[in-house]
Structures are given as structure tokens and as C-alpha cells.
Amino acid sequence: SRRIVVLISGSGSNLQAIIDACKAPDYPGEVVAVISNKADAYGLTRADNAQIANQVISHKDFVSRESYDQALIEQIDVYQPDLVILAGFMRILTPEFVQHFSGKLLNIHPSLLPKYQGLNTHQRAIDAGDSEHGVSVHFVTEELDGGPVILQAKVPIFAEDDAEILASRIHQQEHRIYPLVVKWFCSDRLMMQDEKAVLDGKTLPLSGYA
Numbered sequence: 001s002r003r004i005v006v007l008i009s010g011s012g013s014n015l016q017a018i019i020d021a022c023k024a025p026d027y028p029g030e031v032v033a034v035i036s037n038k039a040d041a042y043g044l045t046r047a048d049n050a051q052i053a054n055q056v057i058s059h060k061d062f063v064s065r066e067s068y069d070q071a072l073i074e075q076i077d078v079y080q081p082d083l084v085i086l087a088g089f090m091r092i093l094t095p096e097f098v099q100h101f102s103g104k105l106l107n108i109h110p111s112l113l114p115k116y117q118g119l120n121t122h123q124r125a126i127d128a129g130d131s132e133h134g135v136s137v138h139f140v141t142e143e144l145d146g147g148p149v150i151l152q153a154k155v156p157i158f159a160e161d162d163a164e165i166l167a168s169r170i171h172q173q174e175h176r177i178y179p180l181v182v183k184w185f186c187s188d189r190l191m192m193q194d195e196k197a198v199l200d201g202k203t204l205p206l207s208g209y210a
């Protein structure tokens with residue numbers, strides 16, 4: 001089965017969804033390591049509980065973004081992954097990092113990209129008066145939150161919503177679609193070609209999946 005390294009900074013609920021999905025006997029991937037840039041990330045406990053190798057590489061121990069990302073590359077490579085996934089990893093990556101893992105680097109972003117790249121997406125959607133919001137899984141390219149979208153899921157925004165309740169509604173969808181996309185990748189159905197996401201030979205996004 002395909003070897004997956006997961007990068008996190010926090011709670012790791014998406015990590016958990018993928019760990020759980022991997023328990024299915026026919027799932028084509030396994031999480032071989034978890035790396036966090038923050039020592040207090042709860043996702044590290046999730047990795048421990050699942051007996052998955054995990055470690056902290058703190059950006060505070062490095063003088064530059066370049067040197068941090070280089071250390072990260074070297075440590076990830078130790079695990080010889082087929083796929084590297086960002087699951088709430090709250091760092092901007094250097095072009096060197098992105099190029100090194102090009103075509104095997106996925107991210108989940110809590111908005112309907114290309115809307116709301118960057119931070120505070122839930123509050124921004126509420127403030128804009130949007131009636132719907134969502135989440136996107138995409139290949140990572142050098143453009144921040146700009147790589148080709150693979151799959152999106154939508155949720156409604158209700159009048160009384162605050163950012164917290166909206167985030168929890170989004171999380172339910174994240175936990176559904178991220179393991180699905182990872183499964184596609186690990187079964188060689190999904191790839192990036194010419195900066196486009198391709199599933200079963202068809203350029204994404206397809207409508208009607210999520």
C-alpha cells in the first residue's frame with residue numbers, strides 16, 4: 001500500500017479521518033509518519049494512539065524559511081512517502097519544498113477555492129453575506145492555495161451562524177472528502193498533469209461527486 005506522510009499544526013481531526021479510513025482492509029494507503037511544526041499539536045497524540053511515528057520539527061529552531069523547509073524535506077524523505085498531505089499545516093511552503101514533492105502533495109483548504117484563499121475563511125464568508133461555503137482538496141503548487149482543485153464540498157450558511165459553528169459544519173465535510181481523495185491518489189486514479197488535476201483520465205473538477 002502507498003506510504004503517506006501527514007503534516008499538521010493543530011488538532012489533527014483530518015489526520016484522524018485518514019488514519020481511520022486506512023483501517024479498512026481494502027484501503028490502498030497507510031500513514032507512516034506525522035510531522036508537526038508545533039509541539040502542542042493534539043494530532044501528535046492521535047498519532048501516538050495509532051502507533052504511528054511522529055515528531056516535531058519547530059520552525060522556531062531555524063533561521064530562515066528555506067532552512068526549515070530543507071530540514072522538513074530531509075526528514076520527510078526518510079519515510080520514502082508516495083504521498084505527502086497537509087492537514088491543517090499552517091505554514092507557507094517554499095518553492096523548493098513544493099517542487100520537491102510536486103505531484104504528490106495535497107492540501108485541504110476550508111473554502112470554495114478560488115474564493116477565500118488564506119486565513120479566517122469562515123468569518124470572511126459570513127461577513128460577505130454568502131449563503132454557502134465549503135472546502136476544497138487540491139494539489140499544492142507554488143501559488144498559495146492556488147493549485148488545481150480535485151474535489152469540493154459545499155455547506156449552507158444560516159443567518160445565525162458564527163465562525164465556530166460553520167467551522168464544525170465544514171469539518172464534517174472535510175472528514176468525508178479528504179480520505180476519498182487520498183484513496184483515489186493511492187489507487188493511481190488521480191494525478192497532476194500539466195498543473196491540472198486528472199481523475200480516471202478526466203480533467204477535474206467534475207460536478208456531481210461530493
Ligand code: GAR
Binds near residue numbers: 010109
Ligand atoms: C481544517 O479545517 C483545514 O481545512 C484548515 O485547518 C483545519 C485543520 O483542522 N486548513 C487551513 O486553514 C489551511 N490554510 P484539523 O487540525 O482538525 O485537521
